[in-house]
Amino acid sequence: MRITIVGCGSIGSKLAKFADGMEEVKRIYLLDVQKKLAEDLAATLNKGIVVDSVEDELYHCDLVIEAASQEAAKEVAMMTVNRGVDIMIMSVGALVDDEYREAFFDKAKQTAAKIYIPSGAIAGTDVLRAAHIDEIESVELITTKGPKSLAHVKYLEDNHIDVTKYDSPTVIYNGTAREAVKDFPQNINVAATVSLLGIGFDRTHVKIVLDPAATVNSHELRIRGAFGETVCHTDNKPSPDNPKTSYLASLSAEAALKRIIRKQYIGI
Template sequence: MAVDSDKIANTSLVALFDVVEGNLQNLKSKLQRSSPGTHSDFGAFLASGADIIVEAASQDAVRTFGRAILEAGKDMMVMSVGALADRNLLAELLQVAAKKGCRIYVPTGAIAGIDAIRSVKHLLDSVTLTTTKSPKALAGAPFFETSKIKLDDVTKSTVIYEGVAAEAVRMFPANVNVAAVLSLAGIGVDKTRVRIVADPQATTNQHEILATGSFGEIRITVNNVPSPGNPKTSFLAVLSAIECLRSICDDGMRIGS
């Protein structure tokens, strides 16, 4: 939508891809200036001539299509970053990107402070992400298929999950991709700790980062307005993707590390 409304210089919307035809047509119907090709066939989409593909779909989409995107010599922006917690997939994608001379972009997403975490990554002792969302934003996560916790029974703010990022992104693939971003910038998916809180009173998606080390301490809290179309996803994640694309396509000056 941001590309369509001309908010990002030097860009045009070439093609859309979705496995759900209704979602594809729904998005296309909202466009005012562009008329991209719409594809439910990935091969046809890939042949559409885009320079960069923005993935805003699912971790499965990254696993299924990531390699082919890079093999086709296209840059790729990844929002479902949890997929990259799989070190074999990450290594494979980085290898193909290097071979083809293309780049993988990972926006900061629904958190903040990734610039600082990157700067101190060699000095970190601990990194913990505490994510608080309403039960309706957490509903449907694979975690509940095996857990005894029932979201309908949660009547007050409750820690429902504690573990490391590598597991958290599998258990909550639509909720804590930010844990993978934080891990990639910092001490990795096996050391970054994640706590998930279900709070029936929550009106925002809150992410709190606490990082400690010989550099000092970083504490960052973001209270995100959920995006109108999907309560799991914060509006900041959308804005971050837009800013990432803008900085790729139109940046005379780079601000932040």
């Protein structure tokens, strides 16, 4: 298998190193707007090679992994499925755009391209996927993060919310998943995944809590439906390389990649 990774930051780098150790992977093409990141990463791999364009690699690539940004995801994802190539999307918040999402899904059906979205740093997606077969009444996601994880968020800065000034847990966002994904593009991709699996971006309710004492990023997913009720709570250690990202997010992506490559879908 030949893989193209777009975005050589924390998660992209971990995925590249993970793939480099799999015998099924023959080549890993690396692309980043900061070319030096791709070059530095390639230097640590046995199978890595830096490229300048995703489009050129689609002719001899089996899987594209987007690990860059919502903006990059929209461009790369459509380009990839247009060629009938499979894609894994990490910046799943890009799919909040209804018109784009429907066009993207339709094109993938036409070209038989597969779309993979890892569960990310949250428990309960398996319950939500199953519950959606019948009626779901409500879905609520409560995310709690510390000041470091919420630093330099434009939404907070625009609303004059200084994350260093709070001395007790405080709700800093309370609304729909649609707005949460737009306002916190690097912090709450799990809200997009939950929305896609369940009752949509407008009916999924999100609370973001700033806790100055938090040492982990926590997600509590509450689901109520015809199946009954469930509450799934996850306390995630931040990634050592990026405090805005939970370590479990990269582990989830690695696990997804392993399943894709080896075609073993236990717990599907």
